[in-house]
Amino acid sequence: MSIRQNPAPTRLPDFGNLGVMLRCLLGVNLLALFAALARNTALARLPEELVELAALVEPPLIASVALLYAAGRPLARLPYAAALAAVMLASAALAALFMALFTPPGLPPPSPLRAALWAAAAAAAVLLYFDLRHRAFSPALTEARLMALTARIRPHFLFNSLNAVLGVIRSDPRRAEQALEELSDLFRVLMAENKQLVTLGEEIALCRQYLDLEHLRLGERLRVAWDIEGCPADAQVPPLMLQPLLENAVYHGIEPCTEPATVTIRAERAGEEIRIVLSNPYHGENAHHAGNRMALDNIRERLMLFYDLEARLDTEAQEGLFRATIRLPYRRGGST
Template sequence: MRTRRVLTTPAERAVHATLHTASLAARPLRRGVDEESAVAAAPHLRVLTGAAALGIADRDGGLLAWDGPYRDLADQFVAAARRAVDGGRRVLISNPTGNDPAVRAVVAQPLLIDGSGVVGVLGVVTTVAPGPGTLAAVTEVARYACSQIELAELDASRARLDRAEVRALRAQISPHFIYNALGTIASFVRTDPDRARELILEFADFTRYSFRSAGEFTVLSEELRNIDRYLTLERARFGNALQVRLQVAPEVLNVVLPFLALQPLVENAVRHGLSGNSDGGTVSIVAADEGTDCVISVEDDGVGMDPELLRSGALDAVVTDTAKPGTSESAHVGLANVDDRLRAAFGNDYGLVVETAPGAGTKVSMRVPKFRAGVRA
């Protein structure tokens, strides 16, 4: 008879099972500590600790979840959890009073995160006297749970930061553009009322999109549509002095990118393209398909800038307000903001690349993946 081949050892199977259980516990904990996540994580944490029953309390000691028998011990766990929260250390109740004399201990282990304090309490019911090995296992499981909760808080902080950065970027939309756009519209009210009405609608749609509250990401087609509104208003002001060239591969129109990622680049290019050039200037916008990525560039043929300013990281200080010659007011076009948001969303390979030199114009490029898991408009 042929012997059956053993693919893994018992130790390997045990390690695999433990890691799988840990990953199952991690998923709900990455949402933070609340009743729903606690109920979902409790069965898996119970397996990891080897407990007869397991409870999870919130940062105030209130019961969120209980998994397993001995529900009559929940009140004693809550009392121990509150003591653990107050003291910031483990509380052990030996031989708790209950309906089953087989229970030997209830352990309340606080979930401690640096900088946040106690975010919850892990409760373990044992039917054997908890020795150093058992207590160490409970401590390690609690530490693992804390790491997942900390990642959840980090995700929440990053989301809040992203929202704050978008709000900051909205605030940086040049007030001079708004004033000038309204002034341009006003100039058409008597001479060309139909044109004035069209520009008012364009301005309304531009501001509605720019100050929308939904989502941190958008698709390239929507971003380009809003840029077209912006350029329509600028061309109404400058006439033939502003030339625009647009080249977009159709297959990249649905690429997802951070909201308002292109607007600062185009506004920057318009200012550069028209700065110090009596014959006007040209802005070129190109979106190309490059395999798994989309490369978007915005280029002007204006005055350029000193590369040393870029090397020093002063992205938001490289453009001066051309509406007031001789001043040094920042254009506030938020290039550093866009660079940070690209890197946060897609990694350090996806920040802005700026090519420039005095008198040679400026080209700003961004590379974004055509697909990235978890990033959607």
Template sequence: MEIKFKSIVLLSVWTIIIIVHTLFLYLTYQLTFVQSLADALVFNSIFALISFGLWFMTAFYDVSQRKNFDLLLNHAAACLITISAWISISVYALKVIFVGETGYVDFLVQSIPIRGIVGFLLYVGFVWAFYMVRMLSVRNWQIEQHEKLSQQLRDAQLKALTSQINPHFLFNSLNSIHALIMIDADKAGDMILKLSELMRYSFSKQQQMVSFNEEIQQVKRYLDIEKIRFSERLNVELTVEEDAKKAIVPSMILQPLVENAVKYGIYGVETEVLISLSAEFKENILNVKLVNNFDESVPVKHGTGMGLKNVNERLATLYFRNDLLRVEKKQNYFEVNLKIPQL
């Protein structure tokens, strides 16, 4: 497709040059229309053929490895040879076509110096254009390679960040099971089954991006596990708009935030905790709000912060923005606001 487009452009340029050439001779030198058209066709067709040689010369001539003087000398020689061959072949062909028409032949011979100047300008113009095309092609190739390498690097970073989520969650879940075994073995068995379902989903999902509805279902599985441990002390409220469910989000992006809410809301306290998760789709952005209350009288247990840091880094890597996750501690509750742009 690209080659076809370039061919059409090149043909259009030469057609315009031939038309201008014909009209110039016909109106300025009062040649016949046939003479003017033949002159334009022969001279421009032959230069067009020669220009293919100029293209190959510029395509395979490594300018970066040449000194300026050598480059100038080589092009001066090539220009002289090109103009000489162009004029000689064209004049000979037109003399054969218009043999016996002394008026045109005399004009042809007298116009050789002017044609030499025109040939020089054509040579400079075409060589410059060829070098520009080559430079742009190399630049575009470099940009493509840079983008490809950048994408590969981002993919590697995302895989590394995602791989940290499963062990982190598994560690927390096993701690919960360990604590539950001492209290209620039956509930611990139920929790192990639910954990296996959760981990099966986590390990089977290889895509970087999934629907928000899938993320919600994963969060529900996680909260089911925590409810077995904390029973009526853990209350959950989900309010998700239908449009929001269709949004595309990074896989496992929501679970670390919910884990964080459970950890700082209910761990180490005896009171009930409400975790409220709402999501709406507005102006091509998925807005997620996660709120959990906490007991101010209980000292906050500081963790590694890996979950939130992981989410922030993944968002920055994917969307090139650092303002998509905001965490606020208010009077008696934490509020997390997450924005996911739709690409």
């Protein structure tokens, strides 16, 4: 299916992101490697040439990355052209300053002007890479949202929920009406574009509605334990991050049980990190395990698209318990 999408606005990368910093370091070092290969015809001298280049490149490079990390928010407020010029000028100034003040022992004094020009060119090349990467990943984000929507809502959930509502219409019409409202709210959120982060409080409210519907169907077989007091409700998370995990927990952990079983949700803040752990009974490999893996891979991809390398989803199964752990940076509601 072809997806038409307006091109994303050009902007600087988030220099506070671990993945961005690592790519900056790797990109400039690759440029230095190519420069060493281009200027050196004797392969025997290549290791020595690389060591000399590293002694010249690494100090201003690390200083530039640290400066961009500190100035990330002010730079984000500038127009792209002005921010690009500021990054290039800062990189050039730091390179010239280091070359003028700190010459590695045993090496001829480098030209500060030449170092500044090389630093500005390297900064422009790295920013061009990030711009192209951002443009390439924008359609992928939409594609991932549609894939996540398809994987998240299984037909059996819709049919079972409607059958559960039909089962209580006569005996408890008020509860049936409430269940239909919850189902409507759930699908309204699922059908939205979900481009922006939401608060953890909103995500948990949606999960409670989903679990209410499943409890209507499964009755006392489904028990839920919440431990979320240690996590701020204003923490920003990707939309529909927990609901697919809860659906997996119900589908793979609770439905096969003949006795009451518990799904546990724990959330806490540890420094500048949010940690969310979902656990449910584990019954080993089964015919539906491939669908479980697909949903988990889908969530991992969405975390990568929202946070790059700063968030991850880990899973483990042991002693009859399946556990999914999400770690992501703590961002307050309304923060950029």
